Amino acid sequence: RTNEVGLDPPLSRSAAAFLREQRVVPGGSMRHASWFAPHPPYAARGQGCWILDIDGRRILDCANNFFSLVHGHAFPPIVAALTEAIGRGTAFGLPTEGEIALAEALAARNPALEQTRFCNSGTEALLAAVKGARGITGRHRIAKFEGCYHGSYDHMEVSLDSTPANWDDAEGNPASVPYAKGTPPAVLADTVVLPYADADRCAAILRRHGPGLAAIVLDPHASKAGMVAMPAEVIAAVREACARDGILLIVDEVVNFRLGFAGVSPLFGLAPDFVTLGKIIGGGLPVGAVSGAAGRMAVFDHAAGKPRVALGGTFSANPLTMAAGLASLAHYDAAAVARLNALGDMLRARADAGFAAAGAPARLDGMGSLFRLHLGTRPVTDYRSARPTVAEAAALPRIHAAMLAAGVLLTPNCSGALSTPMTEEEVALIADRLVEACMATEGWR
Ligand code: PLP
Numbered sequence: 001r002t003n004e005v006g007l008d009p010p011l012s013r014s015a016a017a018f019l020r021e022q023r024v025v026p027g028g029s030m031r032h033a034s035w036f037a038p039h040p041p042y043a044a045r046g047q048g049c050w051i052l053d054i055d056g057r058r059i060l061d062c063a064n065n066f067f068s069l070v071h072g073h074a075f076p077p078i079v080a081a082l083t084e085a086i087g088r089g090t091a092f093g094l095p096t097e098g099e100i101a102l103a104e105a106l107a108a109r110n111p112a113l114e115q116t117r118f119c120n121s122g123t124e125a126l127l128a129a130v131k132g133a134r135g136i137t138g139r140h141r142i143a144k145f146e147g148c149y150h151g152s153y154d155h156m157e158v159s160l161d162s163t164p165a166n167w168d169d170a171e172g173n174p175a176s177v178p179y180a181k182g183t184p185p186a187v188l189a190d191t192v193v194l195p196y197a198d199a200d201r202c203a204a205i206l207r208r209h210g211p212g213l214a215a216i217v218l219d220p221h222a223s224k225a226g227m228v229a230m231p232a233e234v235i236a237a238v239r240e241a242c243a244r245d246g247i248l249l250i251v252d253e254v255v256n257f258r259l260g261f262a263g264v265s266p267l268f269g270l271a272p273d274f275v276t277l278g279k280i281i282g283g284g285l286p287v288g289a290v291s292g293a294a295g296r297m298a299v300f301d302h303a304a305g306k307p308r309v310a311l312g313g314t315f316s317a318n319p320l321t322m323a324a325g326l327a328s329l330a331h332y333d334a335a336a337v338a339r340l341n342a343l344g345d346m347l348r349a350r351a352d353a354g355f356a357a358a359g360a361p362a363r364l365d366g367m368g369s370l371f372r373l374h375l376g377t378r379p380v381t382d383y384r385s386a387r388p389t390v391a392e393a394a395a396l397p398r399i400h401a402a403m404l405a406a407g408v409l410l411t412p413n414c415s416g417a418l419s420t421p422m423t424e425e426e427v428a429l430i431a432d433r434l435v436e437a438c439m440a441t442e443g444w445r
Contacts, residue, residue, distance in 0.1 A: 013054045014042045036400060036412045046073025048421035051409065060408045062416030062430060067255050067370065068279035070332055070340070072419035077327045078283045085323035091315060098322030105329050106281070106291060110262035113275060115297035118289045118317040122254035122278030123151030125288035126217065128300075128311045129274040130155065132290065133215035133248040135299045135309035136273075142215045143192040143206070143247075145230075146174040147383025148222040150252050150276075154183060156217070158191040159383075160224070167384070173205055196225045196382035199233035206237060210245035219252040220268040221259065223415060226386030227365050227372040235268060248296075254278040254288070258417070259341070259368040261334040280332065283324025286315075336420055341368035343418050347427045354435035361445060362438050364431075372415035373399070373434065375444050395444035402437035 011019070018039035022028035029035040041053035049072045051059045061072065071078065085098070103116040119125055130153070134140055142155055146167070150156035157179035159167070169175040174193040192209045194202050194216070206216075216238055220230040242249050251272035256264035258280050265272055273296050277289040290311070291297070300311045348371060351364040361377045374380050375392040388396060396414050403410050408430055410416045418427070438444075 015039060017042045017054065034412075036397060041404070048072045048074070049419050049426055058407060059404070060426060060429065062418070063409045063411045064417045064419050065284070066279070066411065067258070067417040068282070069284050070258050070280040070369075070417075070419055071283075071328060072421040073284075075283075075327075075331070075421075077331055078324050081283075081323040081327040082320060085320050088319070090320055091318055095317070096319045096322065098319050098326065099317040102281070102322045102325050102329075105326060106277070106289070109329070110266065112265065112272070112293065113263070113291040114293050116277075116289050116291040117297065117300050117311050118287065118321070119311065119313050120286045120315055120318075121151065121288045122252075122276060123153055123156075123288070124313070125254065125276035125278055125290050126150045126156050126250070126252060127153040128288075128290045128309075129250045129276050130215055130217070131309045131311070132274055132296070132299045133250060136296065137214040137246065137248060139212055139214040141190045141192060141209070141212045142217060143194050143209065143213055144217045145194045145196045145219075145222065145225065145383075147224045147386075148196070148217075148219055148252075149224045150217060150219065151254070152180075154180070154187045155191045157183070158188060159193045162383075173201065195234075196222070197231055197234065198382075199231060199237045202234050203237040203240070206241035206245075206247075210241045210247060213241075213245065213247045215248045215250050215273075216242065217250045217252060218270075219256065220264060220270065221256050221367050221370070223255065223370075223372065223413075224386070225383045226374065226380040227367070227370060227415060228380055228382075228386075229367065230268070231381075232269075235270065239271075248273040250274045250276060252276045255370070257281065258332070258337070259370070261337045280328055281325045282321045283326070283328030285318070285321040285324045287321050287325060332420070337368075340418055340420060340422075343422060343424070343427050344369040344371060346424065347371060347418070347431050350428060350431035351434050354431060355438070358435060358439050360435070360438055364434070366415070369418040370415070371417075372413070373410075373438075375438075391444050395441050398441045399434075399437045402440055403433060406433045406437060408433050 018028050044052050044054045051061045106113040106116050146159045159177050160179040162177040166177050174195055176188040176191050176193050249272045251265050251270050253263050253275050260267050274290055274292045278287055299308045348364045355362045362375050364371050365374055366372050380386045
């Protein structure tokens with residue numbers, strides 16, 4: 001007899017925890033993205049690049065809490081910084097010197113991050129940047145790229161899961177497709193969707209809608225667009241529209257800040273009005289931030305009275321997050337960035353060589369320390385081409401499960417991020433296990 005999650009008794013501790021959690025948490029997992037069948041292992045502790053689950057299994061962590069842990073788990077300098085900070089109190093409703101230090105650390109890495117406001121998540125950072133752009137321009141419509149994920153703010157969710165049945169509008173342009181049930185029609189009307197890899201179409205859409213746009217939101221290496229680079233021609237079309245029509249550019253670096261010491265914008269020749277940050281800048285604690293030149297950030301300035309756009313939050317710039325973030329960035333200097341990016345290159349090269357040797361039509365895309373598995377031989381250039389076929393969509397969860405069985409945790413769509421405790425040894429293990437997991441999975445080749 002199997003139990004209600006389809007597992008044979010006796011249950012592992014993780015399976016039992018999942019059953020218990022389902023009674024009090026809808027779906028039995030706090031986060032949609034961290035659920036996979038039949039249930040995730042429950043974490044007990046982490047050390048370096050390894051997680052120990054509550055059944056005592058060691059798992060090599062390539063998910064790194066959705067790319068937010070660049071130093072893995074319990075990184076000693078972060079533990080020390082937190083231990084020191086926690087004894088001084090956790091929240092004051094007053095500013096602390098920690099927020100100055102973290103904002104200064106960001107500005108020192110990239111002068112374009114001249115001023116920063118902290119919040120508690122990347123979602124909030126995007127919301128703040130969009131509100132800031134609206135406050136400055138007096139316009140309310142925004143543009144974003146098809147399929148790209150920027151957190152769960154209504155406008156940012158538009159087109160997140162569009163399908164061939166609904167992704168074109170009557171003119172063959174990407175349609176504003178709702179994601180969450182109950183998305184207000186006004187959100188769709190106010191969100192223009194751009195193609196990630198078609199510069200001419202992108203330019204034409206922006207020529208039509210540009211004068212009404214407050215902002216264009218862009219991630220030049222977007223995970224849901226395949227973790228491939230946005231073409232330079234598309235970036236040029238965006239730049240031209242911003243200059244012509246007075247649209248502000250918001251670059252979402254929540255994930256990709258880790259790709260360069262100064263973040264990802266300089267790597268793509270982008271000069272954003274606002275940069276949204278999160279993940280690694282909080283050292284593993286909840287964080288978000290919006291940064292930009294002082295002239296732009298003045299929209300959030302309340303010193304002279306009421307700001308044009310309020311950006312508050314009970315726990316924003318929390319002293320623990322500031323301490324952990326500072327330690328995280330201090331140990332992610334230019335040499336550490338270069339080393340981790342080189343490990344990523346090695347990972348992709350070794351996996352791709354393994355796929356080629358096995359005659360498997362698969363490859364590892366990505367950049368620097370970020371990677372994503374693509375099944376099939378078609379070139380991946382955008383959300384549409386990155387979207388798995390029916391057979392690939394059936395195989396990916398089984399590859400994910402095979403990786404977990406082999407002791408390697410990826411995100412559910414088989415992407416991952418390296419962390420600084422990793423060495424060539426772990427990277428070789430990830431590549432080899434990945435090729436083995438793909439070869440052991442039937443139905444996609
Ligand atoms: N932007 C990007 C590119 C992301 O990948 C994410 C989260 O994964 C977000 C924004 C939202 O960040 P958070 O989950 O901290 O709200």
